[in-house]
Amino acid sequence: MDPSEIAAIDAAHIWHPYAEPGQFTYPVASASGVRLTLSDGTELIDAMSSWWSAVHGHSNPRLVAAAKEQIDRMSHVMFGGLTHEPAALLTRRLLELTGDAFSQVFYSDSGSVAVEVAMKMALQYARGCGHPERTRFLTWRSGYHGDTFATMSVCDPVGGMHAMWGPALAQQIFAPAPPVMGARPSEREAYLEQFALLIDASVAAVIIEPVVQGAGGMRFHDPQLVAGVRDLCAAAGIPLIADEIATGFGRSGRLFTTLGNGVVPDILCVGKALTGGFMSLAATLATEEIARGMQPAALMHGPTFMANPLACAVAAESLAIIAEGGWERQVKGVEAELVRGLEPLRGAPGVADVRVLGAIGVVEMARDVPMRAATEAAMAEGVWIRPFGRLIYTMPPYICTADEVAQICRGIAAAVRVSGEEIS
Missing domain, CATH: 3.90.1150.10 (Aspartate Aminotransferase, domain 1)
Structure with a gap:
């Protein structure tokens, strides 16, 4: 043309x-x-x-070869009631790269959907813990988590790209934007004290972009702040959701900005570099505690192209490249x-x-x-x-x-x- x-x-x-x-x-x-x-x-x-x-x-020649090999075998098959080698191989490599901190993986088509799934996990976990009243999410301003409706609700409601949708979105709880990287310890402590006051009986989970806030402003903050939020979630008995779709697999200089700094989130979202940019695929990883505590036990989500074999095969090879260091x-x-x-x-x-x-x-x-x-x-x-x-x-x-x-x-x-x- x-x-x-x-x-x-x-x-x-x-x-x-x-x-x-x-x-x-x-x-x-x-x-x-x-x-x-x-x-x-x-x-x-x-x-x-x-x-x-x-x-x-x-x-990338290795990703192209992985795609060509897989497409001759099977480009797609539904994941309802069926499974396949590319999904199993990718899952093993994901769990290894994350230090076996997680036990369950849910595959979806995009980063936005991966975050939607994480939010569903948190809500089902709250139900399983006997707290159906926990229906809201706490986050901080200058964040961005996607363009679907649940994810828009946890993006910055004023300075973000979705401000026009405010009245149509679920009303979440927002802390001020975190102090930037290099903030004094006293600033971080004061911020965390303020953040803690926002964790009320309605909060099902905290969701953040750790260390690097992406499309909400490309702001950087200290890993110690993420560790502090992790401690607050543990004390309150609520999950920490880490959105590492932008930062996962080395972008910030750490393999993951959470795990690489000694912070283990309850739920981890990855995407973007997962397939090396070859095609769309994302994943939501959960700890065994989250997976066992969810009610219902089945995660109530099911994309048509979930764990697409072609995407999984390419992603498995992309992670093999990452694993080589x-x-x-x-x-x-x-x-x-x-x-x-x-x-x-x-x-x-x-x-x-x-x-x-x-x-x-x-x-x-x-x-x-x-x-x-x-x-x-x-x-x-x-x-x-x-x-x-x-x-x-x-x-x-x-x-x-x-x-x-x-x-x-x-x-x-x-x-x-x-x-x-x-x-x-």
């Missing part, structure tokens, strides 16, 4: 995330390694890992280059903050970024980014070389310059 025909159909008929029909898009012809090739031949480094998922790069050296290298390339932007016109953690680099502007101008400034440097709100950021594939990360930083610098000019 001719690129102009693709663009015309897209502009006339296709919705894109958080965008009105007809807004600017760029047709992609192929993707390999860390690069996207547009229909006009332009090559761009995918500095977003295609929304934080393609950690091993695009068209190369990610740790890769992420440390990316982190060092991001610090080197982005730190000089601190103090540039319009820049409010610069922060880096693992393979995450963020430049926060004083005001909202002109998305198209900033995007195309980065593209002129051969880099694909997707700014939002006041944030110009990158979550590159782990396999990026030092030169490629340096190019990403040049692209971000170009976006910052354009944005700074508009802001000033």
Whole structure:
């Protein structure tokens, strides 16, 4: 199909995330390694890992081989009453990577659904514990957990992307946004004291994005804060749900931001990098205590494509790559280059903050970024980014070389310059 025909159909008929029909898009012809090739031949480094998922790069040969082998055997079979080797293999690898902290795994189609499932688990656990009155969730502001209705209810109700839905959503309990990374111990203690006061008789569980808050603002906080929340949940006898869909499998420099910092949540949500960005799959893991305490014992959820064999086969191979351990050296290298390339932007016109953690680099502007101008400034440097709100950021594939990360930083610098000019 001719690129102009693709663009015309897209502009006339296709919705894109958080965008009105007809807004600017760029047709992609192929993707390999860390690069996207547009229909006009332009090559761009995918500095977003295609929304934080393609950690091993695009068209990774091992993932392609796993997909080809599985598709010849069985691409899909219902999971109701049936099972298969890819699901069993993936489950074993997931439990091993999480240090056997969990006993049960539920597979779903997306991160949003994984969080919905976690919330159902918590509600069924409350029933099983004899507390049907526990129907609400406690979280903190600046969070994001997905776009489905239950998940929207635990996203930031004012500054988040779902504020317009407020009256239609379940009313949850929100603590202030957590103090940022590097906060004094006294600040963390004061915050936790305030957080504890919000755990009332209606709370079924606490749900947070540990250490890194993603689409709600790309904010970082100290692991000690997560440990403090863990202690509060234990004292109150309620589950802690950790949404590690963005951070799981090494993105922050730890394999998981909870387990890697000595915190074991009761329920863990993973996705995005689970398949190395090859296709959609997510998982919700629960401890034995949660699984045994749920009433009814059957989890009341069942996606049509649950544990899709093709996705499970690719995910199992993706986790095999992770288990080999190369990610740790890769992420440390990316982190060092991001610090080197982005730190000089601190103090540039319009820049409010610069922060880096693992393979995450963020430049926060004083005001909202002109998305198209900033995007195309980065593209002129051969880099694909997707700014939002006041944030110009990158979550590159782990396999990026030092030169490629340096190019990403040049692209971000170009976006910052354009944005700074508009802001000033």
